[in-house]
Amino acid sequence: MSVKSLIINPGSTSTKIGVFEDETLLFEETLRHSTEEIAQYASIVDQKDFRKQIILDLLKEKDFDIHSLQVIVGRGGMLKPIPGGTYAVSDELLADLKVGVQGQHASNLGGILAREIADSIGVPSYIVDPVVVDELMPISRYSGVPELPRTSVFHALNQKAVAKRYAKEQGAAYESLNLIVVHMGGGVSVGAHEQGRVVDVFNALDGDGAFSPERAGGVPSGALIKMCFSGQYTEKEVYKKFVGAGGFNAYSGTNDMRDVEKMVQNGDEKAAEVREAFIMQVAKDIGSMACVLKGKIDQIIITGGIAYDKVVVAGLQERAGFIAPITVYPGEDELLALAQGALRVMNGEEKAMVY
Numbered sequence: 617m618s619v620k621s622l623i624i625n626p627g628s629t630s631t632k633i634g635v636f637e638d639e640t641l642l643f644e645e646t647l648r649h650s651t652e653e654i655a656q657y658a659s660i661v662d663q664k665d666f667r668k669q670i671i672l673d674l675l676k677e678k679d680f681d682i683h684s685l686q687v688i689v690g691r692g693g694m695l696k697p698i699p700g701g702t703y704a705v706s707d708e709l710l711a712d713l714k715v716g717v718q719g720q721h722a723s724n725l726g727g728i729l730a731r732e733i734a735d736s737i738g739v740p741s742y743i744v745d746p747v748v749v750d751e752l753m754p755i756s757r758y759s760g761v762p763e764l765p766r767t768s769v770f771h772a773l774n775q776k777a778v779a780k781r782y783a784k785e786q787g788a789a790y791e792s793l794n795l796i797v798v799h800m801g802g803g804v805s806v807g808a809h810e811q812g813r814v815v816d817v818f819n820a821l822d823g824d825g826a827f828s829p830e831r832a833g834g835v836p837s838g839a840l841i842k843m844c845f846s847g848q849y850t851e852k853e854v855y856k857k858f859v860g861a862g863g864f865n866a867y868s869g870t871n872d873m874r875d876v877e878k879m880v881q882n883g884d885e886k887a888a889e890v891r892e893a894f895i896m897q898v899a900k901d902i903g904s905m906a907c908v909l910k911g912k913i914d915q916i917i918i919t920g921g922i923a924y925d926k927v928v929v930a931g932l933q934e935r936a937g938f939i940a941p942i943t944v945y946p947g948e949d950e951l952l953a954l955a956q957g958a959l960r961v962m963n964g965e966e967k968a969m970v971y
């Protein structure tokens with residue numbers, strides 16, 4: 617019997633929705649959220665009903681009967697560090713998504729919405745390869761401050777999906793390759809995939825890598841400490857400067873790279889400089905991961921929404937192309953990867969992991 621699934625993929629700047637019959641996509645939709653739209657909500661959990669309504673409206677518009685679904689799958693969020701795999705949205709997992717045990721990010725809503733909609737029609741709900749998949753080697757955890765270890769928070773689902781897609785296209789096993797995967801979405805993560813394990817990665821949320829459309833990335837720590845103790849900001853206000861209002865939002869007032877391109881076309885020199893700084897920071901992250909892999913790199917893979925941006929891709933080619941050949945997979949393979957993760961469990965090929 618075939619399995620019909622609803623896939624819910626909340627990102628920081630978008631909500632992506634797909635309906636599959638087994639591995640066949642019946643329809644999909646990407647709804648982009650502007651900085652102003654997101655700014656109306658005080659917290660991620662406050663966005664739940666808004667994002668749920670978008671999903672229900674889309675199903676209605678497509679005249680799709682929700683009761684024909686056998687499973688709902690959501691992108692997995694800021695849980696405890698865990699191995700990759702498909703997890704049932706248990707009560708414990710749901711509670712941790714609501715709290716956001718490693719922080720607040722739109723992906724927390726994936727499992728919450730999947731469970732809520734699934735419960736309403738009496739079917740199971742799952743998450744797959746959440747953003748906290750942790751395969752770091754011990755030396756990657758060092759930051760220089762023992763109380764502040766580096767953590768693995770990244771686009772695990774898509775990084776793994778595109779890495780496996782590249783391996784398949786080459787007729788090679790993912791586990792036999794060394795790859796640097798660069799995901800550029802609302803957040804940016806650059807990971808070192810050493811023979812099937814992401815042994816080091818720049819944390820995409822509040823870590824030490826490049827800035828992104830809505831995040832600051834790594835900043836000078838002395839200046840940050842002074843800002844925190846200046847008395848000018850609450851903890852929440854400082855965090856917002858780094859996650860949400862940082863990066864392109866702070867420099868150019870938008871989280872949309874197509875707006876940045878328009879600004880540059882209209883002669884905005886500052887916007888052009890910000891984009892060049894972004895390209896250089898991402899290229900520097902690629903260089904770091906090249907050292908993690910000791911220079912033995914089969915391929916660099918560039919993916920995420922910004923991989924559609926020809927100027928950014930050309931800039932990365934210019935600055936990092938000497939390290940290894942580059943393959944570009946614009947957008948992401950996340951909807952299919954989520955559907956496949958649930959299918960493996962529904963078809964009995966794999967057991968759901970227990971959180």
Ligand SMILES: Nc1ncnc2c1ncn2[C@@H]1O[C@H](COP(=O)(O)OP(=O)(O)O)[C@@H](O)[C@H]1O
Pocket residue numbers: 626627628629630631800801802803829871872873874875920921922923924925947948
């Ligand atoms: N065709 C395109 N050209 C340039 N940039 C794009 C294009 N499509 C999406 N983007 C940019 O990609 C970013 C969002 O990437 P995406 O992977 O969809 O993010 P998220 O999943 O975090 O919401 C935005 O800055 C958006 O403007």
Ligand SMILES: CCCC(=O)OP(=O)(O)O
Pocket residue numbers: 626627628629721723747769770771800801802803804820821
């Ligand atoms: C929290 C890590 C993943 C991430 O940054 O996703 P988005 O780019 O969708 O915000």
